[in-house]
Amino acid sequence: MMNFTVLVLGCLMLTYSCNGSMEEIVGELQRELQQLKMKTVSYENEMKTLKTSSANEMLAMKKASANEIQALKASSENKIKALKQHINDLKEERCNDSKELKRRFVLGTNIFAEKPAFSASLTNHSTGLGNYQSIIFDNVFTNDLNAYSGITGEFTAPLNGTYFFTATVMSHKGEYLETEICLNGNTLVKMYSGDTYYEQGTNSVVLVLKTGDKVWVRHYGTVGTNAFGGHWSSFSGFMI
Numbered sequence: 635m636m637n638f639t640v641l642v643l644g645c646l647m648l649t650y651s652c653n654g655s656m657e658e659i660v661g662e663l664q665r666e667l668q669q670l671k672m673k674t675v676s677y678e679n680e681m682k683t684l685k686t687s688s689a690n691e692m693l694a695m696k697k698a699s700a701n702e703i704q705a706l707k708a709s710s711e712n713k714i715k716a717l718k719q720h721i722n723d724l725k726e727e728r729c730n731d732s733k734e735l736k737r738r739f740v741l742g743t744n745i746f747a748e749k750p751a752f753s754a755s756l757t758n759h760s761t762g763l764g765n766y767q768s769i770i771f772d773n774v775f776t777n778d779l780n781a782y783s784g785i786t787g788e789f790t791a792p793l794n795g796t797y798f799f800t801a802t803v804m805s806h807k808g809e810y811l812e813t814e815i816c817l818n819g820n821t822l823v824k825m826y827s828g829d830t831y832y833e834q835g836t837n838s839v840v841l842v843l844k845t846g847d848k849v850w851v852r853h854y855g856t857v858g859t860n861a862f863g864g865h866w867s868s869f870s871g872f873m874i
């Protein structure tokens with residue numbers, strides 16, 4: 635820039651030395667110098683603007699990169715959190731399965747059995763039965779999941795589901811007998827037996843039960859009070 639300025643000044647001085655006075659030459663040189671200074675300042679300002687713009691672009695790129703990194707980090711953390719939750723759910727499910735297997739083992743059942751079933755008969759005669767008195771079928775043939783009690787005569791549903799029940803009760807010779815299958819103490823279906831000879835009354839029912847519901851056979855009314863044993867009377871049921 636300085637070499638160019640000196641060259642211009644030299645040319646101007648040579649020109650004005652031929653055509654004008656020294657004062658005019660100096661004035662013109664000062665104006666030329668002022669213009670050069672203004673251009674120099676303009677160039678410097680442009681350089682500053684370019685530097686500022688470049689710095690801003692670099693900062694924006696850094697911020698964008700930081701945001702992307704943060705987003706990837708957050709995404710990874712969420713995936714890890716979801717995976718941990720899934721693992722915990724699997725552990726809980728496995729624990730529940732283990733508890734169920736232990737429960738079945740304690741009950742003395744086949745751990746692969748999925749549905750309860752039972753069948754029992756009456757060993758001895760049940761005599762002097764009162765109204766709504768339970769008939770206890772004490773001789774148990776089958777009792778998957780131990781849902782039937784040979785002591786109380788009650789079946790307690792261990793699982794929600796649909797069940798089938800059937801009962802047969804024999805009356806003594808020349809006596810009448812009315813019995814019924816009940817659910818939680820409510821009458822469902824009735825059996826009647828009675829004639830001059832031994833007679834059996836039979837009935838069946840399909841029920842949708844919830845865990846804890848109880849089903850049993852009981853005497854009904856005051857007509858006849860004796861149920862015939864000797865395995866002529868029975869009570870059975872199973873989950874469909």
